[in-house]
Amino acid sequence: MNAALAAFVAGLIFAVGLALGGMTLPGKVTAFLDIFGNWDPSLAFVMLGAISVHAVLYRVIRRHSSPLFAPTFSTPTRSDLDFRLVGGAALFGIGWGIGGFCPGPAVTSLTSGQPSTLIFVAAMLVGMLLYKLADKAWGHPLATLPQRESHLVAATTSAFEDPQDA
């Protein structure tokens, strides 16, 4: 196994988990979010299963000084709360409620070729590009934090990089 194969296998398992869990059904997602209606709490079990496993394994894995096929762990270290975090999460939640898709299930569903999925993913990519443009126009409020270049520094100094949260 190497880094490339690991990333592929991780994506494959991730997709199967999403599909098995019901995350690729926008109707199930909106039923999960409909707490005052005909509520379907199933997707809470997706989160429960994922966090239970990863919360334990994360701590086991981080006992290693480095990943198997990369020089450093790229885990975020920020703990400050700002408008971007809360505002971005709020916009995302509104879009999630409207479309019933979050990014992972949307990308996973793409190969099903359904027109509504294709439209959603195309718009999502445009939204990400618009953010890129807006971020440039706003300047870099995060300029005090290491930006994308940090992984190059991290690779040579083995300092922790401080990437985006996800």
Add this chain to the structure above:
Amino acid sequence: MENFTPLASLGGGILIGLSASLLLLCNGKIAGVSGIVGGLLSPTPNDTAWRVLFVVGLFTGGLLFSLFSPQVFTVSISRSTGALILAGLLVGFGTRLGNGCTSGHGVCGMSRFSVRSVVATITFMIAGFATVYIINHLLGGSL
């Protein structure tokens, strides 16, 4: 609750947790799909291949699953093209602005007990609840 699927959903969640752990163990990366895809829109050397392969893995997993049960990709909610475009724009822009989505904040960040991720997850859950309340109970269930 006629569609309640706690066991399948728990099993799916366990696979997602294993996948996130594999990516961390092997590549040292966070399994956050908005971050992985968003990073492809500003590609940097040595930081692109794993992203592409993770996304190819997502496609492959989706394709394999659809061979056995294509119904898991059914879109049953009633949404106009305009609503889908609005939803996609909000999800794309919002996840990049907030640095994460259900996977990056909701699974990986929550598992690290990251304060930022806990706040983000509570925020997008409340926004989702409110949005679906408005659509299903004030607007008649379609948009």
